[in-house]
Amino acid sequence: MPLDLSKYLGLFVSEAGEHLAQLGAExxxxxGAGREGVAVGELVDGLFRHAHSVKGMAASMxxxxxxxxxxxxxxxxxxxxxxxxxxxxxxxxVLLAAVDGLSALVARAGRxxxxxxxxxxxxxVEAAAARARGESQRPASLPAMRxxxxxxxxxxxxxxxxRGQGEGAAPAxxxxxxxxxVAGACPVPSVRGFLVVKKLARLGTLARTAPAEEDLRAxxxxxxxxxxxxxxxxxxxxxxxxxxxxSDLSRVEVHEAxxxxxxxxxxxxxxxxxxxxxxxxxxxxxxxVRVRVALLDSFLDAVGELILATSRLREIGRALPQxxxxxxxxxxxxxxxxxxxxxxxxxxVRLTPLSLLTERLPRSARDLARRLGKQVEVEVxxxxxxxxxxxxxxxxxxxxxxxxxxxxxxxxxxxxxxxAGKSATGRVLVTARRExxxxxxxxxxxxxxxxxxxxxxxxxxxxxxxxxxAERLTDGEALQLACLPGVSTAHxxxxxxxxxxxxxxxxxxxxxxxxxxxxxxxxGRGTRFLLRLPLTVAVQPVLLVRVxxxxxxLPIAKVHGAAEVALAALETSGGAPVLAYDGALVPVxxxxxxxxxxxxxxxxxxxxVADAEGGQVGFAVDALLGQQEAVLKPLAxxxxxxxxxxxxxxxxxxxPVFVLDVARLTAx
Amino acid sequence: MAKRVLIxxxxxxMRNMIKDIxxxxxxxxxxxxxxxxxxxxxxxxxxxxxxxxxxxxxxxSGIEATxxxxxxxxxxxxxxxxxxxxESLVMEAIEAGASDFIVKPFKAEDVLxxxxxxxxxx
Numbered sequence: 001m002p003l004d005l006s007k008y009l010g011l012f013v014s015e016a017g018e019h020l021a022q023l024g025a026e027x028x029x030x031x032g033a034g035r036e037g038v039a040v041g042e043l044v045d046g047l048f049r050h051a052h053s054v055k056g057m058a059a060s061m062x063x064x065x066x067x068x069x070x071x072x073x074x075x076x077x078x079x080x081x082x083x084x085x086x087x088x089x090x091x092x093x094v095l096l097a098a099v100d101g102l103s104a105l106v107a108r109a110g111r112x113x114x115x116x117x118x119x120x121x122x123x124x125v126e127a128a129a130a131r132a133r134g135e136s137q138r139p140a141s142l143p144a145m146r147x148x149x150x151x152x153x154x155x156x157x158x159x160x161x162x163r164g165q166g167e168g169a170a171p172a173x174x175x176x177x178x179x180x181x182v183a184g185a186c187p188v189p190s191v192r193g194f195l196v197v198k199k200l201a202r203l204g205t206l207a208r209t210a211p212a213e214e215d216l217r218a219x220x221x222x223x224x225x226x227x228x229x230x231x232x233x234x235x236x237x238x239x240x241x242x243x244x245x246x247s248d249l250s251r252v253e254v255h256e257a258x259x260x261x262x263x264x265x266x267x268x269x270x271x272x273x274x275x276x277x278x279x280x281x282x283x284x285x286x287x288x289v290r291v292r293v294a295l296l297d298s299f300l301d302a303v304g305e306l307i308l309a310t311s312r313l314r315e316i317g318r319a320l321p322q323x324x325x326x327x328x329x330x331x332x333x334x335x336x337x338x339x340x341x342x343x344x345x346x347x348x349v350r351l352t353p354l355s356l357l358t359e360r361l362p363r364s365a366r367d368l369a370r371r372l373g374k375q376v377e378v379e380v381x382x383x384x385x386x387x388x389x390x391x392x393x394x395x396x397x398x399x400x401x402x403x404x405x406x407x408x409x410x411x412x413x414x415x416x417x418x419x420a421g422k423s424a425t426g427r428v429l430v431t432a433r434r435e436x437x438x439x440x441x442x443x444x445x446x447x448x449x450x451x452x453x454x455x456x457x458x459x460x461x462x463x464x465x466x467x468x469x470a471e472r473l474t475d476g477e478a479l480q481l482a483c484l485p486g487v488s489t490a491h492x493x494x495x496x497x498x499x500x501x502x503x504x505x506x507x508x509x510x511x512x513x514x515x516x517x518x519x520x521x522x523x524g525r526g527t528r529f530l531l532r533l534p535l536t537v538a539v540q541p542v543l544l545v546r547v548x549x550x551x552x553x554l555p556i557a558k559v560h561g562a563a564e565v566a567l568a569a570l571e572t573s574g575g576a577p578v579l580a581y582d583g584a585l586v587p588v589x590x591x592x593x594x595x596x597x598x599x600x601x602x603x604x605x606x607x608x609v610a611d612a613e614g615g616q617v618g619f620a621v622d623a624l625l626g627q628q629e630a631v632l633k634p635l636a637x638x639x640x641x642x643x644x645x646x647x648x649x650x651x652x653x654x655x656p657v658f659v660l661d662v663a664r665l666t667a668x
Numbered sequence: 669m670a671k672r673v674l675i676x677x678x679x680x681x682m683r684n685m686i687k688d689i690x691x692x693x694x695x696x697x698x699x700x701x702x703x704x705x706x707x708x709x710x711x712x713x714x715x716x717x718x719x720x721x722x723x724x725x726x727x728x729s730g731i732e733a734t735x736x737x738x739x740x741x742x743x744x745x746x747x748x749x750x751x752x753x754x755e756s757l758v759m760e761a762i763e764a765g766a767s768d769f770i771v772k773p774f775k776a777e778d779v780l781x782x783x784x785x786x787x788x789x790x
Binding site: 008011012015048052053056057059060061062071074187188190191194195198217219241245246247248 | 762778781786
């Protein structure tokens with residue numbers, strides 16, 4: 001029955017990937033633990049287990065390249081595991097390189113490629129393992145294996161006499177000679193031999209084993225042959241039966257030797273002990289199943305379709321004669337409620353802990369800091385907080401970027417820090433917490449902080465802002481200038497983290513998922529980035545408008561209100577029309593002109609007032625069509641490159657509608 | 669009647685693979701466990717005819733789980749799923765009462781033949 005391995009590939013890739021991610025994370029944690037003198041034994045065990053699991057899985061998938069590299073990594077961890085020591089920084093480097101190599105191989109395996117491990121990497125890991133083993137020769141190391149030396153006894157002919165004597169008529173003991181040969185196909189003949197020894201020992205007493213048990217333990221079984229003498233009260237057939245249950249024996253010979261005097265009772269191995277209750281396991285409380293991400297996404301799509309179909313039904317109902325409407329409306333209402341409930345459940349299923357994201361942070365901070373000659377410690381709190389997994393994917397890059405920024409630009413070098421009266425090791429604290437329907441994700445460093453004056457100057461120098469306007473900004477507002485394209489606060493531009501394009505991109509990504517980025521900084525004390533994120537993004541209420549015959553959607557979250565005016569009647573400021581709205585003058589743009597649709601807006605037309613990058617902005621449209629819940633879908637190429645568009649949704653009528661990126665519409 | 673098997677492995681992927689092997693061999697999958705703690709619980713509750721046991725697992729190793737299971741049921745049949753390089757661990761498991769072992773990577777027919785022997789069916 002040949003196994004079709006390909007059907008396990010998806011699971012293999014996902015599980016091996018998780019093991020590798022954890023291996024990487026634990027390596028970094030271990031380094032820190034070593035510094036703080038925390039007990040490292042369990043952590044090192046964890047490393048070994050992860051490497052080991054990957055090896056086993058890969059071997060089963062016949063992915064020999066991965067198995068070989070994982071095996072070397074395991075070899076490298078092993079000496080440290082035995083000594084209950086954290087690996088040194090060099091070994092961690094090598095192990096991290098191995099993790100990276102393994103991750104790449106696993107990814108390739110996911111694409112159906114069977115690649116060999118990089119020979120140079122194999123050699124590097126092997127050399128490190130040899131070095132680690134060399135160090136393990138030092139005295140205080142733990143006994144490597146039980147049973148060495150002191151147990152090498154030649155079995156005396158009748159050992160363990162006297163146990164259980166006086167228990168009445170014990171059955172007569174007889175001696176059985178056993179000879180077995182382990183099949184050539186067995187990869188571990190000595191273990192097979194050991195199994196034979198132990199199985200027979202359960203039937204009585206072994207008077208002789210050749211080779212000795214200790215040889216078997218050490219992997220020695222010359223000629224794959226094992227000879228034993230068993231003293232037992234069991235009949236010969238029982239011995240034969242026991243041996244017949246052992247696989248991989250190419251030859252088995254059993255024959256009677258001589259009778260021995262009755263003595264020990266039939267020793268059936270260790271006497272059954274009273275059952276000890278196992279520690280109560282709580283895992284029944286929340287059992288989990290694994291679901292493919294694609295399936296989760298398809299659930300969401302299906303729910304989206306249901307929402308749309310419900311709206312469509314409602315719309316059709318409006319055309320029905322009055323007498324039929326109440327019954328239909330009631331049905332549609334119930335359907336609507338059920339679909340909403342279903343949507344909430346699907347959303348809940350999609351929630352994924354932030355740890356998936358934050359786990360990689362300590363590792364990347366460490367790598368970067370090591371290259372920069374800095375020291376950093378990353379602490380993550382609240383990683384158990386959950387967020388929609390689509391958001392999680394979108395946040396990976398921005399968060400990594402913020403972290404790199406913190407390490408590269410925020411944290412000072414150890415000497416600078418000491419001079420400033422700080423500890424040599426910089427700290428980055430990543431905290432997540434829930435606040436109503438939002439998740440607040442904060443990344444704070446204790447580095448040099450950002451200088452509002454320099455940000456003002458940089459913004460003015462880039463022509464992003466007039467000098468006078470820059471002066472009017474409060475320090476808090478000036479900090480937000482860091483998010484303008486091209487405004488960099490770094491003294492020297494490093495290859496590692498951005499050239500001032502970083503924060504700009506971060507802000508955009510965070511806003512694209514419906515979040516907001518806030519910056520707070522104290523010169524000399526550090527910087528804090530706060531990401532306010534929605535729990536879910538996929539369904540948002542939108543305002544539908546019509547412009548030049550096109551229907552467009554604006555996210556309600558960005559819309560302040562609307563007014564009905566004649567464009568020509570508006571006051572102008574600097575040639576552009578402005579609308580008096582809520583006590584302020586709001587510049588009004590013709591949405592048709594902005595998008596290049598052309599056509600004149602009717603008079604009066606509707607003006608939608610929304611939040612844009614530089615404050616409130618009015619968009620003149622032909623008509624407001626109404627509000628609805630929209631299932632937002634990401635834009636496909638080439639629309640994802642069009643500034644001013646953020647997503648697409650499908651109306652109840654089946655018509656696709658672009659969702660506008662209000663914040664950047666006027667900048668486009 | 670089909671023999672009932674309990675499958676213990678911390679990797680879902682391995683469990684699925686082993687499950688398929690047993691299902692293809694006419695066995696009934698009595699249950700699964702993802703670590704040693706769970707294995708002991710499941711064993712008590714399900715009393716399978718045979719258990720396949722991974723060795724290196726979180727919370728409680730397969731060796732510990734085997735020791736506990738055999739302690740409470742001396743007739744328990746437990747086959748260790750091992751990998752090359754785990755010889756000493758397998759020997760420890762055998763001492764703890766394991767009935768036999770298979771070595772990864774394994775072929776379906778090898779697994780079934782080991783298991784049938786352990787069960788005394790072959």
